[in-house]
Amino acid sequence: GENVEQHPSTLSVQEGDSAVIKCTYSDSASNYFPWYKQELGKGPQLIIDIRSNVGEKKDQRIAVTLNKTAKHFSLHITETQPEDSAVYFCAARGGADGLTFGKGTHLIIQP
Amino acid sequence: KAGVTQTPRYLIKTRGQQVTLSCSPISGHRSVSWYQQTPGQGLQFLFEYFSETQRNKGNFPGRFSGRQFSNSRSEMNVSTLELGDSALYLCASSLAQRGAGEQYFGPGTRLTVT
Numbered sequence: 001g002e003n004v005e006q007h008p009s010t011l012s013v014q015e016g017d018s019a020v021i022k023c024t025y026s027d028s029a030s031n032y033f034p035w036y037k038q039e040l041g042k043g044p045q046l047i048i049d050i051r052s053n054v055g056e057k058k059d060q061r062i063a064v065t066l067n068k069t070a071k072h073f074s075l076h077i078t079e080t081q082p083e084d085s086a087v088y089f090c091a092a093r094g095g096a097d098g099l100t101f102g103k104g105t106h107l108i109i110q111p
Numbered sequence: 112k113a114g115v116t117q118t119p120r121y122l123i124k125t126r127g128q129q130v131t132l133s134c135s136p137i138s139g140h141r142s143v144s145w146y147q148q149t150p151g152q153g154l155q156f157l158f159e160y161f162s163e164t165q166r167n168k169g170n171f172p173g174r175f176s177g178r179q180f181s182n183s184r185s186e187m188n189v190s191t192l193e194l195g196d197s198a199l200y201l202c203a204s205s206l207a208q209r210g211a212g213e214q215y216f217g218p219g220t221r222l223t224v225t
Contacts, residue, residue, distance in 0.1 A: 042218055044216045046214070046216075089154065097156065097169075098158075098167065099154075099156060104153060
C-alpha cells in the first residue's frame with residue numbers, strides 16, 4: 001500500500017517568513033495530493049490540493065508543488081501569520097484506497 | 112451549505128462495550144469515509160461508503176463496521192471495545208466515489224475507552 005513520509009514534524013518560523021513542509025510518497029499510482037490544516041479540537045480542513053497532471057498550484061499565500069518523478073510534494077506558505085499556527089497534514093490517494101496521511105507537521109508562528 | 116456533522120462529539124465507554132457513531136455528510140455528497148486519529152498512528156483510513164455499499168476498507172479488525180443509509184448518512188460501529196480504540200473518529204464526505212473528489216472532514220467524535 002501507499003506510504004507517506006512528512007517532514008519536519010515541528011517547524012517554527014517568525015511571523016512574516018515563509019514555511020515549507022515536504023512529503024514523499026511511495027505508490028507511483030497515486031494521483032491526488034491534498035493538504036489539510038487541523039486546529040486544536042477541530043477536524044482537518046482542506047486547504048489546497050493538487051492532481052498528478054499538474055506541477056504547481058497556488059491559492060493566495062499557499063502553494064503546492066508536485067514532482068512525480070521524485071515522488072515528492074511540498075506545501076509553501078508565504079508571509080506567515082499567527083492564524084497559520086496549526087498541525088498540517090499531507091496525504092496521497094490512488095486507486096481504490098482511502099487517503100494515506102503523513103504524520104503531520106506542527107507549525108508554530110513566532111511573533 | 113452546512114458542513115459535515117458528527118454525533119456525539121464526545122463519548123466515554125468501558126472495555127467490552129460497543130459504540131455507534133453517526134455522520135451526516137454535506138448535502139449532495141454521496142460518499143462517506145471514516146478515519147481513526149491517534150497520537151501514535153496518526154490518521155488511518157477505516158472504510159468508505161458510496162450508495163449504501165462499502166467500497167473499500169482499511170486494515171482494521173472486523174470489530175469495526177459501518178453502514179450507509181439511502182440519505183447518505185453513515186454510522187460506524189465498534190464492538191467489544193478495547194483501550195486502544197480510544198481515538199478521534201473522523202468522518203469525511205465527498206461528492207463522488209474514491210479519487211474523483213475532495214474530502215471534507217467533520218469535527219470528529221472523541222471516544223475514550225476506560
